[in-house]
Amino acid sequence: MRILIDPRYSDYDTRGHVNNAVYLTYFEIGRHHAWRALTGLAEDYPFIMLESSVRYVSQAKWGVPLAMDITVAEVRTKAWVWAYRIVDSRDERLVAEGRTVQVMFDYDAQRSVPIPAHIREQLTRAIEARE
Amino acid sequence: MRILIDPRYSDYDTRGHVNNAVYLTYFEIGRHHAWRALTGLAEDYPFIMLESSVRYVSQAKWGVPLAMDITVAEVRTKAWVWAYRIVDSRDERLVAEGRTVQVMFDYDAQRSVPIPAHIREQLTRAIEARE
């Protein structure tokens, strides 16, 4: 799934490139779109973050249009992995890539829970669609 | 009431100075400290913002230590005004100043409410302490 990123001036730091922490916010934007596309759900997310990582490959300066590919990389019992690639949309130059692991979470009970069957099916289908 | 601000690298933009929107976040930090000092309350704020304004007087570059004075400028029935002055703490050079108006708010009922008597007393006392 590809989405366009709308960089904000405040995303850039004194070096004139996107600040390193902002990539996790970009990943979050991707999760939002991917989650809605997969589940049709618009309310607050029923999962919690376990891990995230970013590899910074090249600099994104102010004015560079960015796009992000988000894919489901793995599905476990309670958790799953999303992978992200952010590119300069003009020439597909790789800017950054990363992964996040998140787990289904019952915020009222404050504990992790298995991924519901219908969501698992969508996540799994998203993997297969790529293969 | 004076507090020290702990600028973050991500507060600075491509021009090397604090981004204009970040001053409202600094004001919010000031409100947090002032609110706790006045009321002793640590939970989520029982008020909502009505207005805010900032006047940018001089630039704050990376490395400049900042301090903020926050004062109660006015107390109304439901709302009150906080005023802020942000300075270079080395020489008191004025960097920015502003005001915010906020109103007591019942988030469950989703409506504004009068300022409780004990909070009004503290806010009023804060004005008088300055005079």
Added chain:
Amino acid sequence: MRILIDPRYSDYDTRGHVNNAVYLTYFEIGRHHAWRALTGLAEDYPFIMLESSVRYVSQAKWGVPLAMDITVAEVRTKAWVWAYRIVDSRDERLVAEGRTVQVMFDYDAQRSVPIPAHIREQLTRAIEARE
């Protein structure tokens, strides 16, 4: 000029609505689009902020699609005023409005300068187009 805002999950605070400081970032996004549309310039902005203000009219919850109208409200010798209205794009409910004053600035010389004639013409035309 109307633009769509792409709210980010991190724009929302513990109350579930857009944080008060984020509106200045939304205004900045509007300036970016308006500046490019008026001048055709894509490089870093040759102006600096003098003042900004926000009036918070109603809450924007997670999931509410936002749009912003940005207009030129006034043109002076060195400075000009942009006015902003942020609405729920589904029903035009007003969420927030505000103004910013900015001045043409020579960052190398560190001083304000008159608005160049061709930019003044575009800014003035933008006012007349509204009348």
Added chain:
Amino acid sequence: MRILIDPRYSDYDTRGHVNNAVYLTYFEIGRHHAWRALTGLAEDYPFIMLESSVRYVSQAKWGVPLAMDITVAEVRTKAWVWAYRIVDSRDERLVAEGRTVQVMFDYDAQRSVPIPAHIREQLTRAIEARE
């Protein structure tokens, strides 16, 4: 090296805990302090980020005081690794931990360079001090 974190209200998201991306900003605050302590340098950083990762261990709610330990985990020819642990400072409960890899970078020439000898010495000494 331990530093106190000054959480901001805007760091918290709709779930009432520190947003996942903010931890990279906390790490950045730690780098700032560690870099100054090690090198005595206050100007803009002469390095660039290669990688970062965060493991989210427990939630940090609004009001929880946070502290961070930052240590040098590894020193290579051009790059080095900083490791971070963020805890609830009242009881040392682990909230999040992570690592960043950064490389010395000549921003004018736009290429990585070896770590200067005197900085290497300080970074290496920081590792030995922990052993």
